[in-house]
Amino acid sequence: METLIDFFTGTLGLGPTLALSLAYATAIGSLLGFITVYAMFAIWMERKVAAHIQQRFGPMEVGGWHGWAQSPADALKLMFKEDIIPSGANKVLFWIAPAIVFCGVLAGFIAIPFAAGVQIVDIDLGVFFIIAIASIEVIGVIMAGWSSNSKYSLFGAVREAAQVVSYELPSATALLAPILVVGSFKLGDFNTYQAEHGWIIFSNPFMWIALLVYFIASLAGCKRAPFDLPEAESELVSGFHTEYSGMRFSFFGLEEFVSMLLVSAITCTLFLGGYTLPFNFLDVANLAAPFHLLGVAVLIVKIFAVIFVQMWLRWTLPRMRVDQVMTMGYKYLLPWALFAVAGTAVWHVWMEG
């Protein structure tokens, strides 16, 4: 971020306010570009993973090599599709709901460090900010479900709200364990700590529980199968986005994949070493100027490994019932998360004292 501001003030000779706004615009623009390309790739990957797990090939025709152009073609189709608003819908809320849902997830990315210095703002609140701002998404989903004026949408929205609010507890509690170890909310501090002391997942045995709990809870938070009750096709048509079409529908689809990216980025940064290589090989965190971008590649490889596991689980496990989801969250994940936090605290006091 400072490099960008320096570039605009120094090289181009602009005023400080203009340079600041231009730097933020550039950073957020490139973030949006990255997210769009990522989402297209992730949708293609999802279809490929699903197909191979079910012993099919998936998309093979569009674009030649293994149907790589399927997602851009789909995106183009969605863009030119008519934007239908149901006659009984509440227009204003129906319009802004996809934007609120998408903004909640997008705002989380301003704190994610992709490599040393490749981060929009290293907020002091860091992890806490991401958890807090992502909870806005629920409001958007309820808005979408209610304003559609359809029973299926409302059912889906209520299910989604209950599920996401419940699973915020175990996921936030599980994240407390690495926060205890590092002693900071700042995501930048997690990377410097792990470059020095090794990956947090190996710092104590309780961290494995915390990682497992966070991974399961984050699956539920992204509404991924086996927790995809809000859009259970066999019961609710398509859940809260039943009535949406065209671009507005694609925002909900995009939101699912972008929140997968966000959650995986948090998992990698907090547990799996961020952008550092195992045993701090090459010392990625402290490389000279152009080579520090290697960290971006390392983080993206790790993120896609986590996303692959998410997809793998989606096509392996059957969908849970509503009561099973609630039991899982409150009776199993929350106690295990608390156990992991307490265990981490005791372990570190014992090791230090």
Next chain:
Amino acid sequence: MDFMFIVFAGLAVLGGLVMAFHQSIVHSAFGLVGALFGVAGLYWTMGADFLGGLQVLLYVGGVTVLLLFAVMLSTRDSTRLALSRYVLVAPVVGLLGMFIFQAYRGVYQVVQVLGVQGPEAPQPTTQQIGELLLSPDGYLVPFELVAVLLLLVLIGAVTIARRGQEQDEDQGQPAGTESGGTP
């Protein structure tokens, strides 16, 4: 900073107006969401970043969701009646709020006269809050007492809710056995 203040204050005022004057109760609830988020933004512009985060996490993402549940699951007529009744209360609450604000300003001026001043530039507050909570002469005991009070309230709410359910079951069962007979 001024620009962000105008954005967030505008959001808070607009949300508050929607909440107070919109016909539909669900719109009012969404207006409340906007107002609460605007207030969180105001906290951020004033440098209270942890408080702003809590505001978003608890009020925007948690309490209003429960509120929306309650609004959507209750019947329409009773909510309208409740709304019209509370419209009369609103000016009183507003006056009370202004009074409290003035009192707070008075205290603030006294504090300024005494020479106690806040930090000039916004500082990250998380560490300060942690030190206040866990240092030996900190606020750990009051904090825990408040937590115990909240726990009591929770248990009380669950007990009251369950008592109602048990009564329903008690009333329901004899009626069922009378009409049903032996299966």
